[in-house]
Amino acid sequence: MIPSDTEQSRLLVHAYSDGELDPINALEIERRIAADPRLAVEYRQVETFKQLLRERLPREELPHGLQARIEAAVGMNAPSQPSWRSLAASIAVTAMVASGATWVVRGPEADDAIRDGVVAGHTRSLMASQPVDVISSDQHTVKPWFNGRIPESPRVVDLSKHDFPLVGGRIDVIGRKPVPTLVYRHRSHLISLTAVPTPSPALPSHLADGYNVLRWTDDGVSYWAISDLSLPELTTFEQLFRSNAPDQ
Amino acid sequence: MAKDADEARFRNVVLPHLEEAYTLARWITRNRGDADDVVQEASVRAFRAIRSFSGGNARAWVLTIVRNTAYTWLKKNRSPVLVQVEDFEAIEHAQALAGNPEVETPESLLIAENDAVRLEAAISALPDPFRETLILRDVQGLDYREIASITGVPIGTVMSRLARGRSRLIADLRGKEQ
Numbered sequence: 514m515i516p517s518d519t520e521q522s523r524l525l526v527h528a529y530s531d532g533e534l535d536p537i538n539a540l541e542i543e544r545r546i547a548a549d550p551r552l553a554v555e556y557r558q559v560e561t562f563k564q565l566l567r568e569r570l571p572r573e574e575l576p577h578g579l580q581a582r583i584e585a586a587v588g589m590n591a592p593s594q595p596s597w598r599s600l601a602a603s604i605a606v607t608a609m610v611a612s613g614a615t616w617v618v619r620g621p622e623a624d625d626a627i628r629d630g631v632v633a634g635h636t637r638s639l640m641a642s643q644p645v646d647v648i649s650s651d652q653h654t655v656k657p658w659f660n661g662r663i664p665e666s667p668r669v670v671d672l673s674k675h676d677f678p679l680v681g682g683r684i685d686v687i688g689r690k691p692v693p694t695l696v697y698r699h700r701s702h703l704i705s706l707t708a709v710p711t712p713s714p715a716l717p718s719h720l721a722d723g724y725n726v727l728r729w730t731d732d733g734v735s736y737w738a739i740s741d742l743s744l745p746e747l748t749t750f751e752q753l754f755r756s757n758a759p760d761q
Numbered sequence: 762m763a764k765d766a767d768e769a770r771f772r773n774v775v776l777p778h779l780e781e782a783y784t785l786a787r788w789i790t791r792n793r794g795d796a797d798d799v800v801q802e803a804s805v806r807a808f809r810a811i812r813s814f815s816g817g818n819a820r821a822w823v824l825t826i827v828r829n830t831a832y833t834w835l836k837k838n839r840s841p842v843l844v845q846v847e848d849f850e851a852i853e854h855a856q857a858l859a860g861n862p863e864v865e866t867p868e869s870l871l872i873a874e875n876d877a878v879r880l881e882a883a884i885s886a887l888p889d890p891f892r893e894t895l896i897l898r899d900v901q902g903l904d905y906r907e908i909a910s911i912t913g914v915p916i917g918t919v920m921s922r923l924a925r926g927r928s929r930l931i932a933d934l935r936g937k938e939q
Contacts, residue, residue, distance in 0.1 A: 527924040531898065533905050558931050565934075566899045569877050570884075573784040576797050580779055583801055587808040589768050637777070662902050684902060691902055 519551075526552055530559045532660050564664070567690055631707055634685035634694065644703055645681030645696050652759075655682045659693045667693040667708040670759045676700070677753065704750070727751060767811050774814055775807045778823040781901055785824055788896040789831040791885045795838070796831075803830035818907065825911045828893065883933040891926035898923055 522545055528534050529542045546552045647658040652669040659666035662684060673679065680696040680703065687709055697704040727738035727747050738747050782803060786796035803826050814822055884892060890912070897908045898919075909916045 523928075524920050524924045527927065528905070528920050531905070531923075533920075559927060562927055562931050562934075563899055565880070569880055570900060571877055571881075573780070573787050573793075573796075575780045575783050576793070579783070579797055579800065580776065583776075583779070583804040586801060586805050587768075587771065588764075589771070662904075 522549070522552055523555055526555050527559055530556060530563070532662070572686060630685075630687035631705075631709075634687065634705070634707060637685075644683070644705070646683040648681040650679050650681075652679060655679060655695065658682060659684075663691050663693055667695060667706075668759045669695060670754060670757045672697065672753055672757055675753050675757075677704070677750070699750070767808070770811045770814070771808050774811065774819045775804060775823055778820050779804070781820065782823055782827040784901060785827050785893070785896060786831050788884070788900070789828065789889070789893055790835060795834070799831045799834050800827065802834065803827040806830060821903070821907045821911055824897070824901075824903075828911055832889075880934070883930050886933070887926055887929060891922050891929070894919055894922040895926040895930070899927075 522542070525534065525538065525542050526546065529539055529546075534542060546556050647655060649655050649658075650673065652671055656666050656669045659682060667682075669679070671679070677697045677699050680698050682696065683694050684691045685694045685705075685707055686692070687707070690709075692707055692709050694708075695706040697706060727744070738751060779800065782800050783796055786799040786803070787793055790796050790799060803823075807823060807826050810826070884895065887895065893912060894908060897903045897911065898905075903911070905916050905919050908919045912919070914922075
C-alpha cells in the first residue's frame with residue numbers, strides 16, 4: 514500500500530488527477546481526499562489549475578515558413594502526399610456535444626472557428642504517420658485512454674456490425690482546447706468523430722469548403738458531419754450513429 | 762534511393778510533430794525566436810538520425826531531440842542563469858505548510874485566471890526541470906512514462922516535479938491578485 518505521509522499523499526493527489534494511478538491506489542487516494550480537507554483543497558486546486566491552463570494559455574502556432582525552411586535545410590524538395598492519404602482523405606464527422614459546460618464557446622464566429630479547427634485537425638491527421646494515438650477496435654480500450662488526458666471522455670458507439678469498425682482515438686486541439694476524436698473506418702474511408710463540448714444551435718445543412726456538412730441534434734447534443742461523401746451516404750452514417758446506443 | 766526513404770520517414774515521423782516541438786522549445790527557451798532556431802536545428806538532427814528511429818512513439822522521440830537541442834542551444838547562446846532548486850523547494854514547502862483549507866478555495870484561483878500574460882510570466886519563472894515537466898504534461902498532454910523517458914528521470918521525479926511546479930504556480934497566481 515502507498516505511504517501515508519502528507520507529502521506523499523499530495524504527490525499522489527496530482528497523479529490521481531492525471532489518471533496515472535491504478536484502481537487500488539486511486540481508491541485509497543479518494544478515501545484520503547474525503548477524509549482530509551487539505552488534500553481535498555489540493556485536489557480541487559489542481560483540477561482548477563489544469564482547466565485554467567487549457568482555457569487561458571494561448572496555443573503556440575508554428576511560425577510561418579518554418580516548415581519550409583526545415584525542409585530546405587534537410588535538402589527536401591516540394592512536399593509529396595503521404596501514401597495513405599488517398600485512402601483516408603474522405604470524411605470527417607464532428608459531434609458538437611452541447612452538454613458540457615467546461616468549455617464555453619459562443620457565437621457564430623466561434624462555430625466557424627470550430628469548423629475550421631475540425632477541418633484542420635482532420636487534415637493534419639491525414640498528414641501524420643497514423644491517424645490515431647491509440648490504436649484499438651475495442652471501445653473499452655479507447656474510452657479509458659481518454660480519461661486522464663481530457664476532462665470528458667467521448668461517447669463511444671460500436672458500429673462494427675454495420676461496417677463502421679472503430680480504428681482508435683486521438684486528441685485534437687480545437688481553438689486552444691484539447692478535444693477527443695474517435696476514428697472509424699468505412700470500407701476504405703476514415704471517419705474522424707470529434708466531440709467538442711459547446712452549446713451549439715441547430716443549423717441547416719450546407720456546403721463548406723467542398724464538403725457536405727450535415728447537422729442534427731439529439732438529447733441536447735448537436736452533431737456536425739463533414740464529408741466528401743454524397744449526402745445520402747452521410748445520412749446513413751448519421752442514422753447509424755443515432756440509432757445505436759453506446760455500450761458502456 | 763536511400764535519401765527518398767529517409768525523406769519519407771522524416772515526413773511521417775518528424776513533420777507531424779513540428780507544432781508540438783515548437784511549443785516545447787518555446788517554453789524551454791522562453792523565447793519564440795530562440796524556439797524557431799531550436800526547432801530547425803533539432804529537425805536537422807532528427808533527419809540525420811532518422812534511421813535510428815525504430816518505430817513506436819514518434820512524438821516522444823521528436824520531443825526528446827527537441828528538448829536536448831534546446832538545452833544545448835541555451836548553453837551555447839545564453840549566459841547560464843543559476844537556479845537554486847533547493848531554495849525553490851524550501852519556499853514551496855513553506856507555502857504548503859502554511860496552507861489554510863478554509864481560505865484556499867479554487868474559486869480564488871479562478872478570479873486570477875483572466876490574465877494570460879501573468880500566467881505565462883508565472884510559468885516562465887519556474888526553474889527549468891519544473892517548467893519542462895509541467896509543459897509536457899499540462900500543455901502537451903503526455904503521460905508520466907513518456908515524460909520520464911523524454912526528460913531522462915524516474916517517474917517518481919516526474920510526479921514530484923509536477924506537483925511542486927503546479928503548487929508554486931497556484932501560489933503565485935493566488936498571491937498576486939491581492
